[in-house]
Amino acid sequence: MKEYTATFHSHFGAVKFNHNLKRMGITCALRPVPRALSSSCGTCAVFESEEWNVTNLDDVEGIYIKEKDRWLSVYETSEN
Amino acid sequence: MAISSEKRNLLIGGAIVGVISVALVVLGNPKNMGFCIACFIRDTAGAVGLHRAAVVQYARPEIIGLVLGAFLISLIKGEFKPRGGSSPMIRFALGAFMMVGALTFLGCPLRMIIRLAGGDLNALVGLAGFVCGIGCGCYFLNNGFSLGKSHNQGLGEGVTFPVLQALLLVVLLFVPSILIFSEKGPGSMRSPLFFALAAGLVVGVIAQRIRMCMAGGVRDIILFRDFTLICGPLAIFVTILIGNIAMGSFKLGFAGQPVASPDGVWNFLGMLLCGLCAALLGGCPLRQLILAGEGNTDSAMACLGMLVGAAFAHNWGLASSGDGSTAHGHVAVIFGLIAVVVLAVIQMKRKEA
Numbered sequence: 001m002k003e004y005t006a007t008f009h010s011h012f013g014a015v016k017f018n019h020n021l022k023r024m025g026i027t028c029a030l031r032p033v034p035r036a037l038s039s040s041c042g043t044c045a046v047f048e049s050e051e052w053n054v055t056n057l058d059d060v061e062g063i064y065i066k067e068k069d070r071w072l073s074v075y076e077t078s079e080n
Numbered sequence: 081m082a083i084s085s086e087k088r089n090l091l092i093g094g095a096i097v098g099v100i101s102v103a104l105v106v107l108g109n110p111k112n113m114g115f116c117i118a119c120f121i122r123d124t125a126g127a128v129g130l131h132r133a134a135v136v137q138y139a140r141p142e143i144i145g146l147v148l149g150a151f152l153i154s155l156i157k158g159e160f161k162p163r164g165g166s167s168p169m170i171r172f173a174l175g176a177f178m179m180v181g182a183l184t185f186l187g188c189p190l191r192m193i194i195r196l197a198g199g200d201l202n203a204l205v206g207l208a209g210f211v212c213g214i215g216c217g218c219y220f221l222n223n224g225f226s227l228g229k230s231h232n233q234g235l236g237e238g239v240t241f242p243v244l245q246a247l248l249l250v251v252l253l254f255v256p257s258i259l260i261f262s263e264k265g266p267g268s269m270r271s272p273l274f275f276a277l278a279a280g281l282v283v284g285v286i287a288q289r290i291r292m293c294m295a296g297g298v299r300d301i302i303l304f305r306d307f308t309l310i311c312g313p314l315a316i317f318v319t320i321l322i323g324n325i326a327m328g329s330f331k332l333g334f335a336g337q338p339v340a341s342p343d344g345v346w347n348f349l350g351m352l353l354c355g356l357c358a359a360l361l362g363g364c365p366l367r368q369l370i371l372a373g374e375g376n377t378d379s380a381m382a383c384l385g386m387l388v389g390a391a392f393a394h395n396w397g398l399a400s401s402g403d404g405s406t407a408h409g410h411v412a413v414i415f416g417l418i419a420v421v422v423l424a425v426i427q428m429k430r431k432e433a
Contacts, residue, residue, distance in 0.1 A: 012429065039159045
């Protein structure tokens with residue numbers, strides 16, 4: 001099981017993502033976005049899963065995994 | 081007890097902002113007004129003739145410095161990203177109402193902390209309203225309120241707001257005769273131009289690096305029980321409190337406080353409106369300036385809304401003074417609360433959508 005951190009275009013995008021994952025039985029919690037990931041102070045979702053691609057990614061800006069002290073991007077939206 | 085590096089940075093950054101705020105007052109800014117984003121944008125609106133309140137007109141270099149500091153450091157750190165297009169008109173309106181609420185209380189959330197550290201208990205009433213406003217905003221955020229996605233924009237779009245600030249600085253330095261300068265009142269009380277500019281630049285850099293936000297700290301406690309962002313305002317409060325006590329300028333009470341209205345109900349409701357708007361915008365007035373400096377044109381729209389809101393607040397007699405709040409201000413705050421709640425409801429989407 002890996003711990004992923006997803007960032008979103010809006011707070012409500014994070015709320016919906018959290019809602020969907022909980023319905024699927026995936027452990028997920030909403031937190032402030034870490035400074036290392038963004039200069040904005042939005043909401044991120046931290047979830048535990050084997051795969052990062054677990055649900056609809058419409059509102060997702062990026063998904064990251066932390067290895068030691070480094071954040072690695074596993075998904076970034078192609079939308080601008 | 082170990083603290084995270086983010087909290088440590090916020091504590092150090094907040095302490096530096098506190099020291100600079102004390103220094104600005106010592107060097108000439110009005111008491112308990114080392115920094116006030118609402119007051120300083122209001123003064124700037126007066127300086128360029130958007131309102132005619134003779135006692136609050138001065139193109140405050142602190143505001144210019146804040147935006148340019150955030151702009152330069154975000155460029156250096158590769159975080160300058162022109163983005164926007166997320167409900168610009170709503171952000172403009174929320175910025176304007178946020179300013180009306182702040183000028184009813186007589187201070188932005190940052191000055192609320194500064195006033196509190198000076199012993200002004202009216203600010204405690206304002207703080208209660210601010211927290212309630214953010215609480216209401218969090219309710220809307222959790223139940224579907226969204227201003228929509230922002231999108232990448234061109235370089236020109238992102239740099240326009242910081243460049244406008246730079247142009248204002250050029251005018252202030254080289255053709256000040258076309259600006260209006262208060263000869264008495266708070267607008268006439270100013271620290272030396274270059275110190276104020278440097279103070280703004282330093283605080284702009286710090287605020288960008290540590291994401292300093294008065295509203296974000298309260299919001300994160302309500303939404304996530306996370307106490308990271310609140311470390312910034314706490315450090316500002318403690319530093320200025322120590323500074324005021326050391327200089328003998330700490331005065332505990334409600335009456336006779338500098339540039340403060342004694343109307344408790346309207347201090348509460350003004351900051352309720354301010355907090356609600358800040359939560360929906362995603363940041364306090366200071367944060368909007370910093371994000372605008374980073375190329376966020378949505379925040380630049382909120383800043384323009386604050387500028388226009390400040391002009392209306394004085395042209396229509398909405399802003400409070402040391403004598404208290406005004407009947408026009410009461411109507412504006414109630415109207416603002418109703419309008420913002422209606423806007424928030426209109427913008428709510430369903431969770432399953």
